[in-house]
Amino acid sequence: MKKRFILLFSVIILLLSACNTNEEKKQEKAASENEKDTITYESENGPVEVPADPQRVVVLSQFAGNLIKLGVNIVGADSWAKDNPRFEELKDAATVSDDNLEQIIELEPDLIIGLSSAKNIDKLKEIAPTVTFTYGKADYLQQHIEVGKLVNKEEEARKWVENFEQEATEVGKQIKDKIGEDATVSVVEKFDKQWYVFGDNWGRGTEILYQAMGLKMPETVKKHALKDGYYALSEEVIPDFAGDYLIVSDQSGAKDTSYLESDIFQSIPAVQNDNVFVIDGKKFYFNDASTLEYQLEFFKGKFLGE
Structure with a gap:
């Protein structure tokens, strides 16, 4: 009788132990799954x-x-x-x-x-x-x-950056071969009746033009807009900031470019030489990955005629 009791007690202990083990495994599994839900x-x-x-x-x-x-x-x-x-x-x-x-x-x-x-x-x-x-x-x-x-999605982001840098660098070389190493480019925009010229990190394609492609900006732009990213100016002095190529960001969607016919703009060599590219400011505004791809294709087409 005593042996039966000891045997039965041992079986109960084993069953309880097994239940506890299974429960612990379930909790560990649940915890592991929860950990995967967040980073x-x-x-x-x-x-x-x-x-x-x-x-x-x-x-x-x-x-x-x-x-x-x-x-x-x-x-x-x-x-x-x-x-x-x-x-x-x-x-x-x-x-x-x-x-x-x-x-x-x-x-x-x-x-x-x-x-x-x-x-x-x-x-x-x-x-x-x-x-x-x-x-x-x-x-x-x-x-x-x-x-x-x-x-x-770090790996995916890094792969995109690697591909973008390679393509932008190559396109930049092709553009410099065509327009010359010393040719300058300016990016200006009219916003709320105020004109601005931009440095190399304020969207509107400036990152691609100046950083990725290595194109040059006029000294006046470098002096006034490079540090802060932008510089407010009056229409009258735009010729002083215009490069050999002029990118005009138009927040109206480039629907009305009559300002290019003004005496001020007509005095700019870039305008006279038909080296003005008007961009849709709403499409060009940011410097995110999607926008950068669009900007790169735009400049590739405009500078290289592709």
């Missing part, structure tokens, strides 16, 4: 736990084109991105801003991305994991890699 991104402000495969991203500024190129779904984007006629992927996305928190809450985002200058960042963090970038802290290509890291 830790090392942001400017410290580590942030974000979705490993974000499905509902709200982007408040600047980075919509990076996400589009990486195939990430965007449920809300800033007005500048929404106004870009090239971003067809955003047609169903809501137009959002950092001061309309209720609208962002309704979108149920699993990730929010914006600039460090955004409003209500602490409140945004209560809605979903929020990561911000300081404009210009990373160069335009490294920025794409950082966005890639954030959405767990």
Whole structure:
């Protein structure tokens, strides 16, 4: 009898032990699966736990084109991105801003991305994991890699950067062979009745022209716009900032270029030599991966006639 009791007790212990082991394995498996659901991104402000495969991203500024190129779904984007006629992927996305928190809450985002200058960042963090970038802290290509890291697609982002650099460098060589090593290029824009000239990191194709291709800017542009990225000027002095080639960013969609017929513009050698390329400012505004591809093809066609 005693032996039977000991045997039965041993069986019960073994069964309980097996149950506990199975339960521990289930918990470990569940924990492992949960870990795979998120990654830790090392942001400017410290580590942030974000979705490993974000499905509902709200982007408040600047980075919509990076996400589009990486195939990430965007449920809300800033007005500048929404106004870009090239971003067809955003047609169903809501137009959002950092001061309309209720609208962002309704979108149920699993990730929010914006600039460090955004409003209500602490409140945004209560809605979903929020990561911000300081404009210009990373160069335009490294920025794409950082966005890639954030959405767990770093390898894809790095591959894109590598291919882009190779193509842009080659196109730049071809352009310099055609127009000359010393030929200069300026990028100007009229916005809200004010003219601007741009340095080498303010969108509108400046990163490609000056950084990737290595084309030259006039000394006046270098002196006034290189440091801050842009410089406001009156129409009367545009000839002083115009290079051998003049890129005009038109925020109206290049629908009315009558200003090129003015006496001021007609006095510019680039205009006289038909070396003016008018660009649709809304398509050219940013320096994200999607926009950079478009800009590169545009300049390739205009400078090389391809």
